[in-house]
Amino acid sequence: MPVETDYKHMDIDDVLKVLETSMDGLSSEEARKRLEEYGPNEIPEKKVNPIIKFLSYFWGPIPWMIEIAAVLSAVVQHWADFWIIITLLALNGVVGFWEEHKAENVIEFLKQKMALKARVLRDGKWSIIPARELVPGDIIRLRMGDIIPADVKLIEGDYLTVDESALTGESLPVTKKVGDIAFSGSLVKKGEMTAVVTGTGLNTYFGKTVQLVESAETVSSFQKMVIKVGDYLIIISLILVSIVFLVAIHRHESLLEALRFSLVLTVAAIPAAMPAVLSITMAIGALNLAKRQAIVTKLVSIEELAGVDVLCSDKTGTLTKNELTVGDPVPFNGYTKQDVVLYAALASREEDNDPIDLAILRAVDGFNLGGLIRRFKQVHFTPFDPVIKRTEAEITNGENFRVAKGAPQVILDICDVPEEVRKKATETVDELAGDGYRALGVARTRNGRWEFVGIIPLFDPPRDDAPKAIKQVRRLGVNVKMVTGDHIAIARHIAKILGLGTRIVSMSELLKAKRDSEVEKLVEEADGFSEVFPEHKFRIVDALQRRGHLVAMTGDGVNDAPALKKANCGIAVSGATDAARAAADVVLLQPGLSVIAHAIQEARRIFQRMESYVIYRITETIRVLFFITFAILVFNFYPITAVMIVLLALFNDAPILAIAYDNVVTPQKPVKWNMYKVLLLSTLLGFVGVISSFILFYIAERVLLLSRPEIQSFIFLKLAVAGHLTIFVTRARGHLWERPYPSPLLLWSAIITKVLATLVVVYGIFVTPIGWKLAGLIWAYALVWMLVIDEAKVMVLKRMEGL
Numbered sequence: 001m002p003v004e005t006d007y008k009h010m011d012i013d014d015v016l017k018v019l020e021t022s023m024d025g026l027s028s029e030e031a032r033k034r035l036e037e038y039g040p041n042e043i044p045e046k047k048v049n050p051i052i053k054f055l056s057y058f059w060g061p062i063p064w065m066i067e068i069a070a071v072l073s074a075v076v077q078h079w080a081d082f083w084i085i086i087t088l089l090a091l092n093g094v095v096g097f098w099e100e101h102k103a104e105n106v107i108e109f110l111k112q113k114m115a116l117k118a119r120v121l122r123d124g125k126w127s128i129i130p131a132r133e134l135v136p137g138d139i140i141r142l143r144m145g146d147i148i149p150a151d152v153k154l155i156e157g158d159y160l161t162v163d164e165s166a167l168t169g170e171s172l173p174v175t176k177k178v179g180d181i182a183f184s185g186s187l188v189k190k191g192e193m194t195a196v197v198t199g200t201g202l203n204t205y206f207g208k209t210v211q212l213v214e215s216a217e218t219v220s221s222f223q224k225m226v227i228k229v230g231d232y233l234i235i236i237s238l239i240l241v242s243i244v245f246l247v248a249i250h251r252h253e254s255l256l257e258a259l260r261f262s263l264v265l266t267v268a269a270i271p272a273a274m275p276a277v278l279s280i281t282m283a284i285g286a287l288n289l290a291k292r293q294a295i296v297t298k299l300v301s302i303e304e305l306a307g308v309d310v311l312c313s314d315k316t317g318t319l320t321k322n323e324l325t326v327g328d329p330v331p332f333n334g335y336t337k338q339d340v341v342l343y344a345a346l347a348s349r350e351e352d353n354d355p356i357d358l359a360i361l362r363a364v365d366g367f368n369l370g371g372l373i374r375r376f377k378q379v380h381f382t383p384f385d386p387v388i389k390r391t392e393a394e395i396t397n398g399e400n401f402r403v404a405k406g407a408p409q410v411i412l413d414i415c416d417v418p419e420e421v422r423k424k425a426t427e428t429v430d431e432l433a434g435d436g437y438r439a440l441g442v443a444r445t446r447n448g449r450w451e452f453v454g455i456i457p458l459f460d461p462p463r464d465d466a467p468k469a470i471k472q473v474r475r476l477g478v479n480v481k482m483v484t485g486d487h488i489a490i491a492r493h494i495a496k497i498l499g500l501g502t503r504i505v506s507m508s509e510l511l512k513a514k515r516d517s518e519v520e521k522l523v524e525e526a527d528g529f530s531e532v533f534p535e536h537k538f539r540i541v542d543a544l545q546r547r548g549h550l551v552a553m554t555g556d557g558v559n560d561a562p563a564l565k566k567a568n569c570g571i572a573v574s575g576a577t578d579a580a581r582a583a584a585d586v587v588l589l590q591p592g593l594s595v596i597a598h599a600i601q602e603a604r605r606i607f608q609r610m611e612s613y614v615i616y617r618i619t620e621t622i623r624v625l626f627f628i629t630f631a632i633l634v635f636n637f638y639p640i641t642a643v644m645i646v647l648l649a650l651f652n653d654a655p656i657l658a659i660a661y662d663n664v665v666t667p668q669k670p671v672k673w674n675m676y677k678v679l680l681l682s683t684l685l686g687f688v689g690v691i692s693s694f695i696l697f698y699i700a701e702r703v704l705l706l707s708r709p710e711i712q713s714f715i716f717l718k719l720a721v722a723g724h725l726t727i728f729v730t731r732a733r734g735h736l737w738e739r740p741y742p743s744p745l746l747l748w749s750a751i752i753t754k755v756l757a758t759l760v761v762v763y764g765i766f767v768t769p770i771g772w773k774l775a776g777l778i779w780a781y782a783l784v785w786m787l788v789i790d791e792a793k794v795m796v797l798k799r800m801e802g803l
Contacts, residue, residue, distance in 0.1 A: 007198045008181045012155050015196060021137035023155070025121030034135035041134040041150055041200035057093035072260040073642070084646050084766060085264070091650060116578060118149045119351070126351040138197040141351060143383065145557055145577025146188045150197045151204045154180050157193030158382065162186045187579055192352070192383040225673050229614055233621045240629045241266050247633060264642040265628065277613055281660040285606035293590035294599040301585035304569045305603035308478060308552040309670040310544050312529075312537070315484035315491070316355075317591045318554055318573055319470075319498060320460040324359035326366075327437055327457030330428050332421060340454035341367045344442045347393050347403040349381050356384075356440065357391075359458060360405075390414075402445045408455060411441030415452040425455065432457045433489035436497075462497050469593035470498055476600055477669035480593075482528030483537060483554075491530035501527030507536050520547050537563035550670065552596070555580050571596060601666045608664040608671075615682045615730040620652065620723055622686025627693045627719075637708065639697065643766055644716040651720050651753045658749045662731060663740035681796055685726065685789055692785045693718065696778075709768035713761045717775060720757035722782040724750045729790045733797060736790045 007015050016022055026034070057063065067089065073082040116131035119141040126141065131149035134140070142148060142160060154160065154176055163173045164186040173189050176182055182195065184204040241262045248258035282299045289296055296302060316322050329340040345364050348357035364373055380394040390406025404411060408429050412422055429439040437457035443450050463469075470480050480500065484491050488506045495504055505526040513519045523529075523543040529536075534557055541563055544551045553560075553567035556576035561583035564570030572584035574591040581587050588595050631639040640648070696718050700711045727750065728736050741747075761767060762775050 005198075007153050010153075012153065012179060012196075015153050015198070016155075019137040019196060019198065021139070021196060023139065024124055025139040026135070026137050028122055031122055031133075031135050031138065034137065035133060038135055038203075039201055040132040042132045054093060054097050057097055058089065063089065063093075068263055072256055072263070076254070076256050076260065078260075078643075084643050084650075087650070116147060116149050119143075119353075128353075134197050134200055136197050136200060136203075140195055140197060141192070142182070142188055142195055143192045143352065143577075144188055144190055144385070145579045147578035147582065148182050148184055148186050148188065150184050151199035152182050152195035153198050154178055154182060154193050154195045157191070158380075159191045160188055160193050161190035163189050187582075190385060225675070229618065229678075233618065236621065237266050237625060240625045244629055244632050251636070261638070261642045261645075264645045265625070277610075277657055277659065280657060281606060281609055281613075284660045285602060289586075289599055289602050292598045292602065293588060293595055294602075295587045295589060296585065297581070297587060298585055301569060302603045302606050304550065305552065305586065305600055306607040307550045307670045307672045308569055308600065310479045310481065310549045311473060311552045311596065312481045312483050312540060312544075312554065312567075313593060313596075314554045314556065314573060315482055315486065315494060316460060317556070317575065318463075318593055318596075319466045319482060320462050320494065322355055322460060322575075322591060324355050324458045324460050326359055326363035327432075327459055329454055329456050330432075331454040332425065332452050333417075333454075335453045337454075338367050338369060340442050340456055342369050342373060343403045343444050343453050344405045344440065344456050345369065345373055346376055346378065346395050347391050347405040347442070349378070349383075349391075349393075352383060354384065356458065360456065402450075403443070404450070405440055405442045405456075408439050408441035411443045412452060415443050415450040417452050421452065425452070428455055429487070430489060433487035434493065436490055436493040438486055438490055462494060463592055465592055465594050467497075467499050469597055470500060472597045473593060473600070475668060476597065476604075478552075478600065481526060483532050483540065484528070484530055485532050486530060488530040491528055495528050503527040505529055507531045507533070510536075510539075516543075516546070519543050523547075524549075534560050534563065538566050541566045550672075554596075555584070604667045604671055605664050608667065609659050609662055609731075611671075611673075611678065612662070612664075612727070612731040613659050615678055615685070616727050618679070618682035619685040619689065619726055619730065622683060623689035623693070623723065623726075624648070624719060626686070627690045630690070630694075631697070638712070639693075639715045640712050640719065641767070644712065647757070647760065647766070648716065648720055648723070651757050652723050658743070658746040659727065659731070662743045662746045664731070665733065665740060677797075677800055680800070681793065682730075684796055685729065685793060688789050688792055689722065689726070689785075692722070692781075692788075696781060704774075706770075706774075707768075710770055710774075713764075713767045713770045714774060714778065716767065717757060717761040717770075717778045718782060721754050721779060722785060724754060725782060725786045726789070729786060729793055732790075735794060736786070 005018060007018075010018070058067070070082055070085040070089065073079075073085055117128050118131045118134055118138075119126055120129055120134065121139040121141075134150050138150075139155075140149070140152065142152070142154075148162070155178060157178065160176045160182065161173045162176055162182055164183060176193075178193075181198070184199070244265065245258055245262040248261075249255065282302060285302055286296045286299050289302075313319060326341070329337040331337055331340050341360065341363055344360045348354070348360050350357065350361055364370060376395050376397045378393050379396055379400075382392040384391045384406070388406075389410045390404050392402060392404045394400065394402055404414065408425060412425060417425075425441070432439050432455070437459050440456040440458055442453040442456060444453055445451070473480050482491065482495055482498075482500055482504075484494075486494075488504055491504045492502060495501060503526050505522055505528070507529065508531060510519060510522055510529070513522055519539075520543045523540055524547050529540060532540075534555070537553060537555065537560060541551050541553050545566075545568070550568045552569040552571055553563050554571045554573050555561070555564045556573050557580060560576075560580050564572065564580060564583040564585075569586060570584040572580040572587045574588050576584070576587070586599060628639055631637055693715065697711065697715060700706045700714045706714060727746070728742060731742065731746075732738060742750075758775050758779075759765070761770055762772055763769055
């Protein structure tokens with residue numbers, strides 16, 4: 001079947017004929033054959049040639065500086081320096097390439113987890129399959145909230161209101177009916193229809209489906225902060241290195257040597273590993289979250305989740321089981337309980353997989369209506385719409401009539417009922433709500449007029465793990481507020497069982513508040529909200545944010561998307577529509593609040609690792625740069641050589657990537673960046689390190705009477721050993737010997753690199769040898785100062801926390 005076929009102007013029968021399919025769909029065998037013929041329903045991503053990608057790591061400001069330093073080393077014929085600098089360049093490229101490769105693998109894993117699903121009719125049965133397995137000729141069902149997974153011809157149903165703005169730029173949704181074409185990637189805002197797939201993958205109008213997962217390269221406020229730290233370090237580096245260079249010129253030293261040393265010093269001070277550390281820490285954290293059934297659609301949203309202090313949680317499926325059961329029906333107007341269930345079942349449809357419909361259809365057997373219901377035929381069905389708040393169906397069994405079910409007040413309004421019946425029905429709804437039951441009104445037409453048939457009570461029991469999960473989230477310093485569309489009495493009943501509190505605010509009460517300050521106070525003090533429509537969620541989030549809170553909001557419907565976008569962290573719950581998933585920052589694959597609690601904990605652990613790295617990086621830059629600069633200015637002595645600086649960068653940056661896997665204490669309160677604390681602490685630790693280096697310099701020159709080349713090796717080993725020991729100080733908020741202990745990967749990477757640095761100095765590889773005794777002295781000296789710096793850190797943190 002040619003791709004150029006004009007399905008738009010063809011009759012439905014002709015389309016089905018050309019596609020060699022029918023209203024009963026394809027067989028599984030035929031679908032398999034077509035999948036082999038047409039390929040998966042996806043757009044092949046353009047893969048960058050691995051060699052080109054690897055070479056890209058040698059192009060940019062930092063690689064250029066390293067390359068210039070290598071060229072200058074060759075010009076002055078310092079071949080040892082030349083080869084070490086080339087090794088540093090190659091190692092930076094290999095490490096960066098490998099870490100990005102691992103991060104990309106995590107992103108690919110997340111994309112697979114977030115893959116679109118489609119309801120498809122195969123072998124005469126409706127089932128849900130990954131959208132990538134769709135083929136031309138498949139019959140699919142489209143509902144409100146779906147992202148259309150392929151180009152389709154609409155063949156059955158009333159209408160779809162479709163948002164095609166991502167494809168056409170048209171801001172207003174368009175209405176489509178039977179015979180129209182709908183395009184892959186557009187969003188169903190309203191309605192429900194059946195369609196036949198006409199094009200998949202590259203043969204679609206848009207060319208690709210909406211991307212639900214963003215890459216690790218998205219810049220968040222967190223990454224911007226880290227970039228600012230990088231800029232701060234670069235500015236310090238350039239100022240101090242410029243001073244060193246100008247002093248060298250003033251002292252009539254070799255211009256080439258001075259330039260080469262300055263370049264190497266700049267490279268060592270600039271946090272070249274920061275992007276790699278950032279991306280791999282985020283990616284590994286996202287992978288850990290995915291293992292706990294929470295998929296981050298934007299990796300950088302992890303930071304927002306770590307700082308959340310208010311969680312507005314949906315009731316259904318998160319706090320309750322979303323396993324609706326039908327209670328004892330309450331008939332009206334002479335109808336029986338069986339009549340109430342029968343007409344409610346006729347106003348339901350199984351293939352839509354709606355929880356309320358499925359609960360009612362399950363109740364059919366309990367009321368022995370299985371044989372009776374087969375005598376009726378549903379000729380037309382109008383699905384639930386948040387605006388009209390009911391479903392409706394046209395039924396025939398010799399006589400034609402309509403049935404409807406929905407919110408009791410809505411059903412009562414379409415019926416011609418006496419005031420006493422309305423009053424009794426309202427009282428019944430209130431009584432059921434007090435016992436935790438949600439009421440559903442049922443009606444049918446007789447002689448063209450709607451009659452109120454009765455009320456069906458529905459109960460959704462609280463999840464067994466919900467009370468424990470709520471306590472867990474609250475222990476993390478996060479206030480949980482329940483959000484439900486149910487009656488206020490139901491909300492209070494469930495909140496009491498869950499231990500949430502009794503201050504439940506109905507939206508009618510909230511909407512009566514005239515001043516913004518009044519609304520904000522009500523929202524902040526509430527334990528939950530009842531009778532909430534999706535559009536109200538946006539206002540709740542906004543009120544909390546104006547009070548200075550970082551808000552997480554859960555949602556599952558297409559109308560929840562604005563609130564999910566507005567929240568600091570939007571969370572699409574298990575079973576959410578494609579629209580909600582696309583708008584959310586985190587998508588849950590498993591129901592329940594405990595998943596969110598685990599996600600918050602993991603996000604905070606990631607934050608801790610990044611904070612440790614930032615403090616470490618600033619500390620090391622200050623320690624190395626200020627010591628070298630002061631030594632040159634005051635003593636006219638280069639304490640380490642250019643090649644030693646390169647080796648120092650090698651030994652320090654390579655193992656620091658292991659911080660992404662480190663063990664950390666999970667903070668019990670929301671976390672956010674306190675730059676005053678970070679800068680003060682890192683500056684203090686850095687200058688304590690500068691002092692320790694000058695004391696060692698004095699010991700080497702005046703006590704041990706070492707030669708200048710030996711002093712350089714002596715100082716180099718001290719900077720190498722003490723430098724990486726700093727990470728064990730910055731990673732802990734208490735004393736470094738307290739739990740949790742460093743991860744084996746971080747511990748052994750530090751030990752191995754420091755042993756290598758020791759062997760280089762002891763045996764004089766590219767440097768002047770100093771022997772094992774002096775090396776042992778440096779290790780002892782570095783370990784003692786590590787304890788001194790650790791004590792200084794604890795004192796500063798206690799002082800800051802006491803302020």
